[in-house]
Each structure stands twice: as C-alpha cells, then as structure tokens.
Amino acid sequence: MxxxxxxxxxxxxxxxxxxxxxxxxxxxxxxxxxxxxxxxxxxxxxxxxxxxxxxxxxxxxxxxxxxxxxxxxxxxxxxxxxxxxxxxxxxxxxxxxxxxxxxxxxxxxxxxxxxxxxxxxxxxxxxxxxxxxxxxxxxxxxxxxxxxxxxxxxxxxxxxxxxxxxxxxxxxxxxxxxxxxxxxxxxxxxxxxxxxxxxxxxxxxxxxxxxxxxxxxxxxxxxxxxxxxxxxxxxxxxxxxxxxxxxxxxxYVDFLSLSADRQKKLREHFHFECTCEHCSQHISDDLMTAAAESEGNKPSADKVREGTALTKECLQKIEKSRVEQDYNTVVKLCCECLEKQENVLADTNLYKLRVLSVASEVLSYLQSFSEAADYAQRMVQGYIKLYHPNNAQLGLAIMRAGVTHWHAGQIEEGHGMICKAYGILMVTHGPNHAITKDLESMRMQTELELKMFKQNEHVYHSMRDAALKVSSS
Incomplete structure (x- = not known):
C-alpha cells in the first residue's frame, strides 16, 4: 500500500x-x-x-x-x-x-x-x-x-x-x-x-x-x-x-487494567468517558481480580484482600530494588511474594501477573533461564486469557517467553511459542517489520534445533552446552 x-x-x-x-x-x-x-x-x-x-x-x-x-x-x-x-x-x-x-x-x-x-x-x-x-x-x-x-x-x-x-x-x-x-x-x-x-x-x-x-x-x-x-x-x-x-x-491504553482504571486514565488524559462494551459490562474485571481456585475451593475475601495488599507493598519494594539495580534482591522479593500469593491470587490476577513479569525479566537478565522460563510460562498463560488473540503486546510477551525457553534449552516449548508469536506479529506488524524479520530468523533457527533434538537429544544438549561455554568465555 x-x-x-x-x-x-x-x-x-x-x-x-x-x-x-x-x-x-x-x-x-x-x-x-x-x-x-x-x-x-x-x-x-x-x-x-x-x-x-x-x-x-x-x-x-x-x-x-x-x-x-x-x-x-x-x-x-x-x-x-x-x-x-x-x-x-x-x-x-x-x-x-x-x-x-x-x-x-x-x-x-x-x-x-x-x-x-x-x-x-x-x-x-x-x-x-x-x-x-x-x-x-x-x-x-x-x-x-x-x-x-x-x-x-x-x-x-x-x-x-x-x-x-x-x-x-x-x-x-x-x-x-x-x-x-x-x-x-x-x-x-x-x-x-x-x-x-x-x-x-x-x-x-x-x-x-x-x-x-x-x-x-x-x-x-x-x-x-x-x-x-x-x-x-x-x-x-x-x-x-x-x-x-x-x-x-x-x-489508547493497555487493556491490562480494570475497566474503572482504564476509564480514569482515558478521562484524565483524553477527556472522554469510555462506554465501550468491555468497560460498560466490566468484561474480564473478574479475571483480573480473581482468587486462586483449587478443587473448587477458594480463599476467603479477607484473605484475597490481605494478599492483594501484601503484593502492592511488595511491588513498591521490588521497584525500589530495580531502580537501584539490586537484581538479586528483586528476585528474592518476587519469589517471596509469589509464595505468599500461592492459593490466594489466580494467575490472571493483575498483581500476580506484574510479579511474574518482573521475575521472568530479571531472571533472564541474570541468565537464570530455566527459572525465568517457568515464570514466563505462567505469565503468558494469564495473558492469553485476558488479551485479544491478535494483540501486539501479547505477541511480544509470547516472543520473549519463547526466547527464554530457547535459552533454557527447552527447545520444543521455545519453538512453539516463537511460532505462535510469529503468527500474531504477522497480523499486528506485517512481514516487513524489523521485529517480524527477527522472529522469522528465530523461527527458522529453532526449527533446525528442534529437528536435531528429535534425532538425538544427547547430541543436541552436548552441542548446546559447548556453544554456551564458547559464548561465555
């Protein structure tokens, strides 16, 4: 065009x-x-x-x-x-x-x-x-x-x-x-x-x-x-x-906020009241504030409020440590927070998603890819339930999660996520955008590695370990 x-x-x-x-x-x-x-x-x-x-x-x-x-x-x-x-x-x-x-x-x-x-x-x-x-x-x-x-x-x-x-x-x-x-x-x-x-x-x-x-x-x-x-x-x-x-x-705003918060932001910045279907009917608000559910049992409302308050407090400490570039403390705080959220907040809860996002990002930066991949996987599963299937932010999140799994040696999961992200970004960015071209190269590389993995897992991991030693030396 x-x-x-x-x-x-x-x-x-x-x-x-x-x-x-x-x-x-x-x-x-x-x-x-x-x-x-x-x-x-x-x-x-x-x-x-x-x-x-x-x-x-x-x-x-x-x-x-x-x-x-x-x-x-x-x-x-x-x-x-x-x-x-x-x-x-x-x-x-x-x-x-x-x-x-x-x-x-x-x-x-x-x-x-x-x-x-x-x-x-x-x-x-x-x-x-x-x-x-x-x-x-x-x-x-x-x-x-x-x-x-x-x-x-x-x-x-x-x-x-x-x-x-x-x-x-x-x-x-x-x-x-x-x-x-x-x-x-x-x-x-x-x-x-x-x-x-x-x-x-x-x-x-x-x-x-x-x-x-x-x-x-x-x-x-x-x-x-x-x-x-x-x-x-x-x-x-x-x-x-x-x-x-x-x-x-x-x-005009990221969808990952409660309808009332999106409306407030739109009112303050763009000076109009959003009356779209998702705001009027508060669609997905229940998922974004959801409590964990195990075998039909849910925690009490008081426990959910307590878990949310603790997470807000913890996120402030996490942000302070991030600004100070104290990444080991960031990881420690994230792990403690997620432990307290266990069986209290669902994986679609916005506060849990924020902690999962920080944890996967910082652990990737510290090259603890296996741990980062676990958190990224949980975060992506939450995003998939909340975002439009062709949302650019979803595509980018799945791409990053795929790369994390790839770096962790989890080639099957990594390749699957990279392919899924590629399908979304072909819609949102098109085939000629730099991000899509990067993703296409990754898709081809992980496809080759996956074939090697399926032929001989031992040889694949030996070659991968040797390549990692060379890159880190």
Missing amino acids: TVGNMDSAELFDAGKKGRGLRATKELYAGDVVFSEPSFSAVVFDSLATQVCHSCFRHQDKLHRCAQCKFAHYCDRTCQTACWDEHKQECGAIKKMGKAPSENVRLAARVLWRIHKDTGIVSDSQLISVDQLEDHVADLPEESVKQLKKDVHTFLEYWSYGRKQHSVDDISQIFGIIKCNGFTLSDQRGLQAVGVGLFPNLCLVNHDCWPNCTVILNHGNQSALSSALHSQRRIELRAVRKIPEGEELTVS
Whole structure:
C-alpha cells in the first residue's frame, strides 16, 4: 500500500464521539487499512544522542549535526532526508544556544510545517492539524502551569522575524500534541524513543477491544540516495475481519487494567468517558481480580484482600530494588511474594501477573533461564486469557517467553511459542517489520534445533552446552 492511501477508510460523524473513521470495504486480519507519514515528529530529549532523528532507529554510533550539535543521524543520507524538517529547528537551536524540551521542539516543528503546507500535506490528509481537538479548557491546574512554562520557552525559541503567534494559538498546538501525540518506538519495538503527530490517525476513535492496531514502520533507509528512502510512517492494521461500514477503532491504553482504571486514565488524559462494551459490562474485571481456585475451593475475601495488599507493598519494594539495580534482591522479593500469593491470587490476577513479569525479566537478565522460563510460562498463560488473540503486546510477551525457553534449552516449548508469536506479529506488524524479520530468523533457527533434538537429544544438549561455554568465555 502506498503511504497516505486512504481508499479503505472514510471520515464520518460518530455521534457522541464526534468524528471517526469507518471501513469503506471489507477488511481482513493483517490488512493495512492505511499508512501515514508523520506530520511532525521528534526524538525524546533523553535519547537525543542514541536515536536517529530521521528514521528513529536506535543506533550505537550516530553522526552529529555540525551546525546545531544536537540532532544525530545514522549517516549522511538520513541527515539529508531529514534536512527539510530540521533546517529551521537547526537555526533556532543555534540562536538559543541549547535545544528546548521535546514538547517545545515538536510544537515548533508543527507550526513550521503548517506555514509550509498551510496545514494540509496532501489530498489524503482528511483534516488540518489546527482542527484537531486540543482540550486546553479541560486541563487541570498543574497541567495549565506546565503549559504556561512551555509557551514561555516556545516564545524564546521561536526564531525572531518569523510569523508571530498569539499565546492562544501556541497553547492550542500544545493541547493538540498532548491529546493526539503518538509515541514512537525504536526498530525493535522495545523502547519508546519519540513522539509524533499523525492527523488521520487522530481521527480513529478508542475502544478497549479494538478492531485495529497501530505500529510504526521505520521505512527503508538502505538506499545511498535519500531521495529513494521510504518514509517512516504509522500503519493502521486490522486485527480481525471488519465488515464494510464498521467504525475503525484502536485502544489508547493497555487493556491490562480494570475497566474503572482504564476509564480514569482515558478521562484524565483524553477527556472522554469510555462506554465501550468491555468497560460498560466490566468484561474480564473478574479475571483480573480473581482468587486462586483449587478443587473448587477458594480463599476467603479477607484473605484475597490481605494478599492483594501484601503484593502492592511488595511491588513498591521490588521497584525500589530495580531502580537501584539490586537484581538479586528483586528476585528474592518476587519469589517471596509469589509464595505468599500461592492459593490466594489466580494467575490472571493483575498483581500476580506484574510479579511474574518482573521475575521472568530479571531472571533472564541474570541468565537464570530455566527459572525465568517457568515464570514466563505462567505469565503468558494469564495473558492469553485476558488479551485479544491478535494483540501486539501479547505477541511480544509470547516472543520473549519463547526466547527464554530457547535459552533454557527447552527447545520444543521455545519453538512453539516463537511460532505462535510469529503468527500474531504477522497480523499486528506485517512481514516487513524489523521485529517480524527477527522472529522469522528465530523461527527458522529453532526449527533446525528442534529437528536435531528429535534425532538425538544427547547430541543436541552436548552441542548446546559447548556453544554456551564458547559464548561465555
């Protein structure tokens, strides 16, 4: 599909939700509904020297812009491809003597782009940026204070002699970014690295159990000429069959929260009350707060409350030890907590899932793969009961669990999980995404190892042990 093609979606009046997009034809799981280049985007301040400001890939060695000494790029072609977006920013940073925060940089990039393109980049852009919701009037007091600080910094940053803007106009742009900014991840999808504005994506309304998902495709920067680079873009992808005329939806928040907590987050950040089926009927809330059940017996309500309170307390200690990088203490706390939860909280209980997640992650980091695999297996089984079968977060969790089992020498389980994750990510990310390509390589490697294992288990484990000794020496 070409970037910007909107043949599969159209704007419509979604009633109380305002504007929305709906399918103009029948769509199937994995179909790209539309793709859209960013109107403007910036790398987070904290990662400015680690992530390319053009393609948003995480790289070890980046080249710095010789003029502003702030922007960093993979190479000359990435820098040339980004120059049109960076040139005014470059002059403003030089004049100010330092780069302002990402919010101010993004607001300035948005306004420079509006001046250049009068707010509409192409015929496929369904709405101009200044028509997006800003909700400035709904901001709480603390957010208003921050907004005033950002506006003050913006006025200092905005180059002298250019078209001037009123405080209200600048405030509106900040409000639009706050409500509509889309977090951009690196090429492996493992870390949030920046934020961008995508006008057509902003028209897709929320549902906690959506029919679409959105991912960042970093494009292809391998060509020597920047003119031949494919743009970074978001892709809206169907996660199930969508009949013609059905509204297209994505989830603005992770599903793994109680319906009341999701509603609170949506109200505070996006200023609307979620009335989707999963919130209205509190679907899966019972699983997320479930007590353990053994042979039809359940613990008392008091015991469940006590177990939940203990877990909350323990999670605070776990987080403190994680921040201090005291990973052995993290493991000890997780094991103690899970022992106390035994026969009290079910494996779908959110508090148990959080502890299982931390335990498997930290044990993998410490290379205690067999223990990590046990916890990862339990976590994944809980996730499968809660998430949509084609949820990207589920796919990534199963992928990590599969890799952990593989590293633990549990090749059959590892290969099975990697195959399952590959099936999900083919829908959510597509065959050309870096994550899917990585997963395809792992799938082929584990398939070869599984054949070897089935032919002769002893030979397989001997070869594996020898390879591990070489890699650790």
